[in-house]
Amino acid sequence: MAGAARPLRVLIVTDTYPPDVNGAAYFTHRLAEGLAGRGHRIHVLRPSSSGPPHVVEAGEVTEHRVRSARIPFQPSMRAAVPLGLGGHVDRLLDRFAPDVVHVQSHFTLSRTALARARAAGIPTVLTNHFMPDNLYAHARVPRSLQSAAGSVAWNDMVRIAEQADHVTTPTPRAALLLREQGLTRDVEAVSCGIDLARFHPRAGERPAARASLGVPDRDSIVFVGRLDEEKRIDELVRALAVLTADLDAQLVLAGTGQREEELADLARVLGVDDRVHFLGFVPDERLPLVYAAGDVFAIAGVAELQSIATLEAMSTGLPVVAADAMALPHLVAEGRNGYLFPPGEVEVLADRLSRILGSRSERGFLGAASREMAGEHDHHRSLERFETVYARVVGAVPVRGRRRPVSV
Incomplete structure (x- = not known):
């Protein structure tokens, strides 16, 4: 817990999580498990894999799975249903009272959680894994419209990212890309990290x-x-x-x-x-x-x-x-x-x-x-860096009248 003076209560919010198969889902899962393993209280807010909302105790991590629906053209993936989502997030923030909310995208669930956390005076961190190029085929965007669609998507992403207290992305090139797309605030490169013990020469x-x-x-x-x-x-x-x-x-x-x-x-x-x-x-x-x-x-x-x-x-x-x-x-x-x-x-x-x-x-x-x-890129270094980021935003953002947490 090198970057944090005490165990933190962290709400990690993600629009994709295993069993989804993509880099952002895997990174978020490993981040949650890694932080929990270092003594922090970690809750994950994510779309349900089956549809109905429910809570799952997944080892040391508590998963709050919100109501979801299938994504068009993507039968294996689901997205959070917007109806009632703000109230759901508000209740979780009130009960868990996290020290920091860390969102992993600018999509439906993440942007809702970011907005509700800001309204509650809770410090926020946003990590960007997004590039429009990764969505064109999935969304069936014709090649002739991809440039225009990409501009709209980037403008939306940057608008949401500007609202976070701290922005990270995996590499310096990815950070430069965000600035090229119009992000005016500082953005920090923090590697996704790798488990050197698990992946080793064989x-x-x-x-x-x-x-x-x-x-x-x-x-x-x-x-x-x-x-x-x-x-x-x-x-x-x-x-x-x-x-x-x-x-x-x-x-x-x-x-x-x-x-x-x-x-x-x-x-x-x-x-x-x-x-x-x-x-x-x-x-x-x-x-x-x-x-x-x-x-x-x-x-x-x-x-x-x-x-x-x-x-x-x-x-x-x-x-x-x-x-x-x-x-x-x-x-x-x-x-x-x-x-x-x-x-x-x-x-x-x-x-x-x-x-x-x-x-x-x-x-x-x-x-x-x-x-x-x-x-x-040792994942322990990445975890330490996120601990430092959390500690910094927790110290920099005043808490405005949050209730004391109850056990969840």
């Missing part, structure tokens, strides 16, 4: 990991994440088709998404369908196996504000080949732990992958550097 376990996942024992390029448009997985498949002329390599994809069938068709057309393996959804407890099965991690997305999956791969000791876009260059030092490639340049991507897969000594050198660099 080079000797590769054959066993591959057998456990049901993939052949050959040199493997791995990717973990949603198989959606903005992730540009087709570039990885096309690069594999270039590689197979000289190398016995395969592509292992862990995740599901809207483009899975399309990607399988592409692999068949390119003649590499026997070398592209779709693992589907991999439970969090089995994720370390996926990285253990790999020789190199590849990511072609251009809308990454950090990329938890890339950090997990680095912590496991994998070299990384990543698109030279958004925040990915913060994680890849050219020639030290991997290589960058211009987005869309499949031939260059294939060349970088070939360079790594063709040399075991380079794999070892780059992988060791990845593990060393991942140490800068």
